[in-house]
Amino acid sequence: MKRAAPADPKCPSTGSAADFLPRKIELPALAQAAAKCQGCTLYCNATQTVFGEGPANAIVMFVGEQPGDQEDRAGKPFVGPSGKVLDGALQEAGIPREKTYVTNAVKHFKWEPRGQRRIHSKPSSREIAACRPWLEAEIQVVRPRVIVCLGATAAQSLLGSAFRLTQHRGEVIKDSKWAPNVLATLHPSSILRLPDHDAREAARRSFVQDMKIVAKHLGAKPRRTESAPPGALAPEPSSKRETAAPRPPRSQPAKARAARHGRS
Ligand code: URA
Ligand code: SF4
16 A cells, blocks of 8 residues: 655645535635645645636536646646647637636646756646545536546546546547536647657647547537538537436536436
8 A cells, every 4th residue: 555645744735625615616716715725735836726717607628637837827727838739629620618618637737847947747646536626516517518538637537547548538428427428538738749740740630530529519510511600509409419317407416416427
């Protein structure tokens, strides 16, 4: 068994973001409460909490790993190079970013110094689990039709550590407790890290393909197709709507809803 890291007296933490959840589960209150989170020790070396962003009625939620260097400084998710890749793919797939909710599995930037630079460091399973209450609360409020896990960390947080992104990437999962459709794909930064231009372009194309699968489940029309203007979001035809069980009203607690969606 792994031994717990010695507690740092200068960086106290409770072990879970659940200790900081506000009484009222709605987005502004959550963001405000998350700004003071000490659920794990990552808050000690980061500039600020980077909470999710987007409308509470967004139909799709994108979940990244953790804020990067630029996000940490800006206090907003996906504003750096990875965000540009995401924006480009959304645009090609006809998904307007302003209709999406964008967040991360872990809300603080974890990094190591390398010279003058801050290099991304992967969050541990413990940190991912400590931070999950924020993500759960965001899902509870937004209740998106589709959740997209960008990369293995988001997939681990929502689908468990046994989930293999390499095997199940792009598959639409219907029986999770989180949303009617959950899909995991590449993290945009893994595309940017590829050293070879052609490999990068191929990975970007396949990322766009996955975004088109997402668009299909939203009723969005991809760009450069017949009639719809770019960015149009058409309602899904009712015959195709995947509502095995009717979705309960927003006020219902997440646990009751989780029970309906099967696995817990
Ligand atoms: N990478 C992420 O996973 N999230 C961000 O917000 C930025 C980069
Ligand atoms: Fe809280 Fe998450 Fe930040 Fe850890 S990473 S301090 S759990 S918000």
